[in-house]
Amino acid sequence: MSEVRVRFAPSPTGALHIGGGHTALFNWLWARHNKGKFILRIEDTDLVRSTKEYESTIMSGMVWLGLDWDEGPDIGGNFGPYRQSERLEIYRDYAEKLVEAGKAYRDGEAIIFRVEPGQDISFKDIVYGQIDVMSDGLREKDSDKLKDIVIIKSDGMPTYNYAVVIDDHLMKISHVIRGEDHISNTPKQILIYRALGWEVPEFAHLPMILGRDKKKLSKRHGATSIYEYRDMGYMPDSMFNFLALLGWSAGDDKEIFTRDEAAELFELSRVTRKAAVFDFDKLNYINQEHLKALPPEVRLSMVKPFWIEAGLPVEEVESTRGVKYLEDALTLMAGRGRTAKEMAEFSDYFVSFEPVKERWNAEAVDREKLRPFFEMIFAHEAWKASELEEIARSWIGQHEGAKMKDYAMPLRFALTGMKVSPGIFEVAELMGREECRRRLEFFGLL
């Protein structure tokens, strides 16, 4: 079998959105699975809406997702140029040939491909199977007239259905993997392949991604750009994992995986046909699992920006207490928090005492009752979670009617300002005796 060459061909008219990311991802998966090539081609033939800014935004979105390409406008390759606006002569030459062959004609400044009736333009799709279409079905809207296909616009630019055929052929694309919304374009493209005497590539259409209301994902469903997810605290590994699961599964129960594992297992033939709903709950879960599995230093790098965004003195703490302190703090957070942003919010007290003061004022506590307990705690030699807990328990055992939660909760509030946190003695150990003393004294509990 010849080399697998696939491409992602976005038009730079907006940021990389969920649907585009999904398509790019599946192309990448297929290329990597087959040790083939993943090509990035920019379809910037819409002069009005295309911009260079969007082009680079899309590229950095792909980089963020971990989708690296082997040929593209930035890195070149043997089949360039990879920007359609730089391939105009190519499109014109072939259009000219079609005109000479009588398969296309001029109308105004444009060149139009003639659609002949009675032609079978069916094709076999790797995902959807046999799709039967006759050229007679290519009608104009609300009319029974056959619709010819514009291939060169009056402004001299090629149209999508035409340029895609020229490029896919010249770039030796083996599999055209794209959204299901292109199924009805495929027969038109097949007509052009035939007119040029070219062999058609394999086609694999991917199910659409829908919003919760089962309508095509759009702005009104909230975040649609990949970057918005990054800013919400979702990690690239999770987005990758989540997107890969929309319309595909390895067939077993494994749902949390890395890029390499997915590439290893991926099969186009296992792609689903049914449109999939984008489910935030599942994304949250997957992100949480990845967040849990991260090495401490990487987890810190994910959470850090959100601490900084919240105005916390992260750099300062790193230099005074050391980076390891913050890494340990996040390790202690275990699976608490579904996004890096949530984890940052839930753990701010490790970075600074300020937010604790804002959240709690020790108003409702009985200081006289609590002080002996805290004094006892601080009198203990070793500042170790297991020992602190042990002496706390024995102290409580010796005091009639005393309950652990009546002491542990005030401690939790004084140290974290939260009603929820990791085991409070472990928090105390990590924070250190002096910092704990400072916080308790501030609240008059010591």
Add this chain to the structure above:
RNA sequence: GGUCCCAUCGUCCAGAGGCCUAGGACACAGCCCUUUCAAGGCUGCGACGCGGGUUCGAAUCCCGCUGGGACCGCCA
């Protein structure tokens, strides 16, 4: 209006004629652990859209219906 596609728990996926009184995950509910839950453990709720065939046997194959969706641009 025309062409095409789709149809299993609320959601994402298993299921490729008997392994299915349909499996897993998320979500949800309840219980447990416990100094708290946003961590951990356990249990539960919950689906083959409907109607016809084919077959000894259908979630799986065929037809119809219904319900969704995509496309029908000198946008991609």
